[in-house]
Amino acid sequence: MTDVQIFQILGITYLVIGIGIINNPDFYKKMIKDFTEDPPVIYLGGLVALVIGCFLVVLHNNWTKDWSVIITIFGWAALIKGLFLIVLPKASIRFSNAFNEMKELLKVWGIIVAILGGLLCWLGFFTV
Numbered sequence: 001m002t003d004v005q006i007f008q009i010l011g012i013t014y015l016v017i018g019i020g021i022i023n024n025p026d027f028y029k030k031m032i033k034d035f036t037e038d039p040p041v042i043y044l045g046g047l048v049a050l051v052i053g054c055f056l057v058v059l060h061n062n063w064t065k066d067w068s069v070i071i072t073i074f075g076w077a078a079l080i081k082g083l084f085l086i087v088l089p090k091a092s093i094r095f096s097n098a099f100n101e102m103k104e105l106l107k108v109w110g111i112i113v114a115i116l117g118g119l120l121c122w123l124g125f126f127t128v
Helices: 003-023 025-036 039-059 069-087 089-101 105-125
Strands: none
Touching (some): 003 025, 003 105, 025 039, 025 089, 025 105, 039 069, 039 089, 069 089, 089 105
8 A cells, every 4th residue: 555545545534534523513522422431332442543553553664754754653643542542441531521521622623633634635635
């Protein structure tokens, strides 16, 4: 898989998630609340993040001085998130609940995720 393809996949995913959060904040607040109340979902979320992180780190652990380093950073972030969810589930629940209680933070997060998705799409589709 090439850097361009990884940028395209991550870009589309983050752009759609960001727009979803912006357009449906109440849905995502409920989803976060439900997520923290269901241990198997926390475990599966951690497992998915861990596997995606491992995949990106093993196949793309390149600390270069160009845009492709973003893929490595995403890989390590996913791996660490997966470890956090699996090894420290109670701490992740407290963190998620605190995040969920801050009313405007979710909208800001949605905007950040959408902008990040747009940047990744730009790198994947327009810088070839």
